[in-house]
Amino acid sequence: MAPPSTALITNEAVVLGLLAATLGAVFWTASRPSGFWHRFYSYVPALLMCYLAPAIYNTVGLIDGSASGLYPMARDYLLPAALILFCVAMDIGAVLRLGPKAVIMFLTGTVGVMLGAVVSLLVMQALFPSVVAGDTWRGMTTVAGSWIGGGANQAAMKEVFEVDANLFGQFVAVDVIVAYFWMAILLFLAGRAKQFDRWTGADTSAIEDLKQRIASYQAEHSRVASMPDLMMIFAVGIGLTGLSHLLAGPLVDWIRSLPAEWRLQDYSLDSGFFWIVVLATTFGVVLSFTRARRLEGAGASNVGSVLLYILIATIGMQMDLKALADRPLLLLLGVIWISVHAALMLGVAKLIRAPLFFMAVGSQANIGGAASAPVVATAFHPALAPVGVLLAVFGYALGTYCAYITGLALQALAG
Secondary structure, three states: OOOOOOOOOOOHHHHHHHHHHHHHHHHHHHOOOOOHHHHHHOOOOHHHHHHHHHHHHHHOOOOOHHHOOHHHHHHHHHHHHHHHHHHHOOOHHHHHOOOOHHHHHHHHHHHHHHHHHHHHHHHHHHHOOOOOOOOHHHHHHHHHHHHHOOHHHHHHHHHHOOOOHHHHHHHHHHHHHHHHHHHHHHHHHHOOHHHHHHHHOOOOHHHHHHHHHHHHHHHHHOOOOOHHHHHHHHHHHHHHHHHHHHHHHHHHHHHHHOOHHHOHHHHOOOOHHHHHHHHHHHHHHHHOOOHHHHHHHHOHHHHHHHHHHHHHHHHHOOOOHHHHHOOHHHHHHHHHHHHHHHHHHHHHHHHHOOOHHHHHHHHHHHHOOOOOHHHHHHOOOHHHHHHHHHHHHHHHHHHHHHHHHHHHHHHHHHO
């Protein structure tokens, strides 16, 4: 049995109210046309504050993110609904015209995780050999699985390399802390996309074209949302989320009943969350070709953004900033690891003149997966959220194989 929470606020309804009030305060202050808050948000993106404020609450003991059920709720219910509402407004042709650089940056991120694992182990062996002695490499394989794919791939590496439960727990902490800090950096950079793109010499015309198409469609069809409009948006978002859950369960059961030698689990095809995200995205894309797209004129993507910001707040409340000091040397390994990934992403982005959007979403599709890649994509524009989902789903397929190869390399280096 888990120990009782020591947080000051343990009532879930009160925690949710606190998060809602925090989001409201952030957006109200961010809308100020002048003064301190205007200057503050010119340096710190509002999206980042929606993420960091709940992290501070969790760190000081006001709330206990690990004991809360709000994140699983937001991940399983609000995220699919947000994706559906974003996709309803999507211009599929414009998304396809974004070109191959998004995939190149995603694959660069995967290579960066694999290379970062090797480099971080070698550096730690040279500087602090006792920290990475013994079976530490086994724990690193679970982080590789998580950072290339997701939770299912991480669990697969735990079983494949027989990772001890205590070691697994230590690397879960490294995974969460380092990944969330990297996400915070990406959100910060998103507010400086124009400067970054000037540095790389990126051609952002396809991205700007997509943004313009969405803006033009919204302007042409915009209307004051009526009660039927809002109820239809609710019905489409939550109703199809329910249908995604309904279909995902039997689908996973059927896949698990198939012959084990087919190894479908290597592609995360036995993960319920995987299918919920895939089905929700598919439903949204299909609806974008129907009259349902008119719901965008009543603010469908705005409602989707509200749901996504609630998810962002619940992601933030999982992070304990004090935990960075608990095992600094093991966390140093994670910092070196993510730094190699970041350096490779920056280098390739400069080489191929990729926009910051492709670098940020390609990275987060690896490191964070389907639950957070749309968050980073939305920092650039809500219409771009599906790009993050598609790349993250690609990561699920690569996760087990690439993490296994990484594990074999780590095992050889560890001797």
